[in-house]
Amino acid sequence: MLVLNDIIGSVNDEDIAEKLHHHGHHDRIEFIRMNVADTARSRQKVTTDKGTEYGIALSRDKRLYNGAVLLMDDQRAVVIRVNEEEWLRLSPVSTDAALELGYNAGNLHWRIRFDGPDLLVALEGPAQRYIDRLSGLIDAKRVTVIQP
Amino acid sequence: MNTSFDLNSLAGPARVGIGGPVGSGKTALIEKLIPAFQQRQIEIGIITNDLVTKEDAERLRKSGLIDPERVMAVEAGACPHTVIREDPTLNIEAAEQMTINFPDIELILIESGGDNLASTFSLDLVDQWMFVIDVAGGDDIPRKKGPGVLQSDLLMINKKDLAPYVGVDFDAMYSEAKNVRENRPVVAINSRSGEGVEQVVDYIVSNLLFNKAMS
Numbered sequence: 001m002l003v004l005n006d007i008i009g010s011v012n013d014e015d016i017a018e019k020l021h022h023h024g025h026h027d028r029i030e031f032i033r034m035n036v037a038d039t040a041r042s043r044q045k046v047t048t049d050k051g052t053e054y055g056i057a058l059s060r061d062k063r064l065y066n067g068a069v070l071l072m073d074d075q076r077a078v079v080i081r082v083n084e085e086e087w088l089r090l091s092p093v094s095t096d097a098a099l100e101l102g103y104n105a106g107n108l109h110w111r112i113r114f115d116g117p118d119l120l121v122a123l124e125g126p127a128q129r130y131i132d133r134l135s136g137l138i139d140a141k142r143v144t145v146i147q148p
Numbered sequence: 149m150n151t152s153f154d155l156n157s158l159a160g161p162a163r164v165g166i167g168g169p170v171g172s173g174k175t176a177l178i179e180k181l182i183p184a185f186q187q188r189q190i191e192i193g194i195i196t197n198d199l200v201t202k203e204d205a206e207r208l209r210k211s212g213l214i215d216p217e218r219v220m221a222v223e224a225g226a227c228p229h230t231v232i233r234e235d236p237t238l239n240i241e242a243a244e245q246m247t248i249n250f251p252d253i254e255l256i257l258i259e260s261g262g263d264n265l266a267s268t269f270s271l272d273l274v275d276q277w278m279f280v281i282d283v284a285g286g287d288d289i290p291r292k293k294g295p296g297v298l299q300s301d302l303l304m305i306n307k308k309d310l311a312p313y314v315g316v317d318f319d320a321m322y323s324e325a326k327n328v329r330e331n332r333p334v335v336a337i338n339s340r341s342g343e344g345v346e347q348v349v350d351y352i353v354s355n356l357l358f359n360k361a362m363s
Contacts, residue, residue, distance in 0.1 A: 003358050040271035043162050045355050055358035057159040
């Protein structure tokens with residue numbers, strides 16, 4: 001198993017883009033698909049869309065990102081593709097409900113963002129797992145769930 | 149690109165977190181992991197986390213299993229998860245110091261202080277993390293779907309031998325754990341007898357110590 005231990009650049013870098021374009025014509029680009037959370041791992045074993053297994057071992061000051069190129073030679077290119085995140089939209093019906101929802105999201109250490117009056121939770125597992133944790137608020141119709 | 153197997157100079161040692169409730173057997177597991185890694189010529193270091201003492205570190209230093217200098221202690225001073233998740237700076241510093249002191253180390257095990265089922269590790273601190281639960285804690289632990297049980301890379305169910313004495317159907321508990329984790333890995337262990345420990349070592353070697361996996 002080949003070990004990849006550097007990010008040589010981005011698919012958007014001019015010189016890399018040109019070589020990738022060439023590899024693309026010959027079906028020689030391998031993509032590693034991963035979730036956002038896994039981009040934080042410095043070291044991991046991965047399998048590309050073509051079934052090749054690689055080890056990744058980066059120095060800890062580097063972080064994987066969408067479009068990071070880990071290998072480029074005459075035979076192939078290996079590129080990171082980060083899966084698009086899904087967000088669970090939760091709409092509180094009142095200020096009281098919003099406060100309680102915010103408390104729960106913080107207490108459960110969910111990764112969230114705000115969109116107007118709604119709270120969006122990054123899904124790192126099935127949506128139902130998150131909904132179950134808020135059953136009191138949802139059953140009482142104090143929070144409405146809008147699934148992705 | 150450097151494709152040599154000398155990963156340490158580039159990426160430093162692999163880091164694995166071991167979390168789980170108080171008394172689940174984390175330290176006892178480490179006492180079994182130390183000789184198992186030594187047998188495979190894998191150099192390790194250990195960082196323990198305790199609330200306000202160095203109890204676990206002292207236990208390992210006095211065990212005679214490992215050079216005491218290769219065991220470091222972090223005192224959380226607060227809820228144990230704060231120093232492995234919210235702000236892992238103390239543990240990151242300890243891991244970096246361990247790497248400087250012992251450049252030959254290939255793997256650092258970071259043991260969390262005993263915590264609850266919501267405990268998780270930051271991936272800024274570790275590459276993989278594992279969670280230890282035990283049958284004596286109750287066969288309903290997997291059903292409670294705590295983040296430690298659901299999100300850990302490897303779940304270990306310890307004290308399998310005690311199941312008949314605490315009224316636990318081990319096979320049902322194991323199956324439920326696999327189910328809530330959607331078939332992500334679960335290993336049955338007995339950290340006193342050593343049962344299952346080789347599986348844990350195999351998992352770490354295969355997923356993180358690529359040079360050892362190939363040798």
